[in-house]
Amino acid sequence: MKGFLSFFCLFLICSASYAQDNLMIKLDAIIEKHYPNQKDPGIMLQVHDNNEKILYSGSSGIANLETSEPITSKTNFRMASVSKQFTAFAIWLLVDEYKIDIYNTKLIEFFPNLKGPIANCNIYYLLNHTSGVLDYEGLIPVNQKDQLSDLDVLKIIEPLDSVYFQPGSKWRYSNTGYCLLALIIEKVSGKNYSNYVKEKIFSVFGMRNSLVYNPENKISNRAFGYHLQNDKFRFADQSLTSATKGDGGVYTSAEEYLLWNAKYFQALGSKFSFSIFFKNNLAPINQDISYSYGKFVGKDNLGNTVYFHSGESTGFNNFVLSIPDRNIHISLFSNRDDQKIVSFIDDLSKEFDIQIKGLEDKSVFNWLSRAYMNEF
Numbered sequence: 001m002k003g004f005l006s007f008f009c010l011f012l013i014c015s016a017s018y019a020q021d022n023l024m025i026k027l028d029a030i031i032e033k034h035y036p037n038q039k040d041p042g043i044m045l046q047v048h049d050n051n052e053k054i055l056y057s058g059s060s061g062i063a064n065l066e067t068s069e070p071i072t073s074k075t076n077f078r079m080a081s082v083s084k085q086f087t088a089f090a091i092w093l094l095v096d097e098y099k100i101d102i103y104n105t106k107l108i109e110f111f112p113n114l115k116g117p118i119a120n121c122n123i124y125y126l127l128n129h130t131s132g133v134l135d136y137e138g139l140i141p142v143n144q145k146d147q148l149s150d151l152d153v154l155k156i157i158e159p160l161d162s163v164y165f166q167p168g169s170k171w172r173y174s175n176t177g178y179c180l181l182a183l184i185i186e187k188v189s190g191k192n193y194s195n196y197v198k199e200k201i202f203s204v205f206g207m208r209n210s211l212v213y214n215p216e217n218k219i220s221n222r223a224f225g226y227h228l229q230n231d232k233f234r235f236a237d238q239s240l241t242s243a244t245k246g247d248g249g250v251y252t253s254a255e256e257y258l259l260w261n262a263k264y265f266q267a268l269g270s271k272f273s274f275s276i277f278f279k280n281n282l283a284p285i286n287q288d289i290s291y292s293y294g295k296f297v298g299k300d301n302l303g304n305t306v307y308f309h310s311g312e313s314t315g316f317n318n319f320v321l322s323i324p325d326r327n328i329h330i331s332l333f334s335n336r337d338d339q340k341i342v343s344f345i346d347d348l349s350k351e352f353d354i355q356i357k358g359l360e361d362k363s364v365f366n367w368l369s370r371a372y373m374n375e376f
Contacts, residue, residue: 035060041336046254077333080311083250085294116161126177128283132163147243153179175247182246210252223335225315288358301355
């Protein structure tokens with residue numbers, strides 16, 4: 001009997017090892033198919049399970065074309081809108097400390113110069129993109145030369161008394177809302193937003209090299225962004241909106257995003273207050289997809305909950321997806337803003353047999369892009 005048990009255990013170990021080796025071969029092939037040129041800006045793909053075990057880690061390309069530094073799991077990418085989950089979590093920390101009431105506190109209490117319906121909007125509506133606040137990107141002065149800060153965004157919308165709709169009545173993605181959230185975090189905590197996130201999130205989670213971008217920062221292992229034009233990659237790392245913090249300012253690596261993501265979903269799967277907070281505040285987008293605190297939420301073809309988001313910015317495209325019930329967490333970071341990532345994600349989804357209800361016949365990345373432009 002002991003001999004049989006030993007053989008059976010050895011069989012299971014060998015089978016698991018074979019499955020992981022097979023997965024590595026398949027994912028390597030997908031990367032090679034879409035990003036074959038190691039001298040171009042490229043991509044970092046990492047897959048881990050619920051217990052932080054790395055199931056796959058692979059990359060292709062260059063983080064900095066000037067130095068030819070290769071992309072690795074330690075390379076720090078600009079997260080763009082993937083950053084919103086950090087801003088939302090920072091708000092929850094203040095809620096958990098009883099320092100803020102997201103339902104009954106009006107924005108005018110923080111920003112007394114706001115006008116119209118947005119002045120009486122609550123914080124919850126900002127978090128889940130149901131505030132109706134105007135998009136600042138379409139309101140930037142034509143002669144604007146300096147990069148905008150979150151405070152600049154506030155100044156842009158302060159004189160306006162109009163909204164897209166009555167707060168709380170519809171869903172419309174809003175970068176403006178998350179810039180305001182960063183300012184609220186500063187006012188309530190009494191700390192600079194970047195420092196608050198570093199102290200309360202990055203340091204606690206062991207993310208030693210992650211940061212919220214400031215123009216004066218030196219970022220270690222930094223990936224610079226690039227744009228493909230006339231078959232050549234040109235430097236395209238910053239834009240007028242690249243210095244705002246709350247809506248897209250986080251820089252992190254695949255290695256450190258794993259630390260954050262694993263702990264995030266451990267908290268979400270527990271009975272602690274964050275799990276209740278998240279699940280009780282889902283804002284419906286359509287009959288299949290909702291939004292809660294920096295995550296789109298849907299169901300896969302097996303009925304499991306899927307959490308996903310992407311980030312698009314000058315020179316960068318990112319995508320993260322988690323299905324805790326299937327023990328799958330995917331992070332995909334790229335320092336090029338072309339559309340190769342679209343078909344890459346489609347192939348990746350096929351490999352893992354991920355079909356999000358309502359998006360079965362759609363490219364997930366393209367659907368997200370349209371959702372950000374409110375064209376879905």
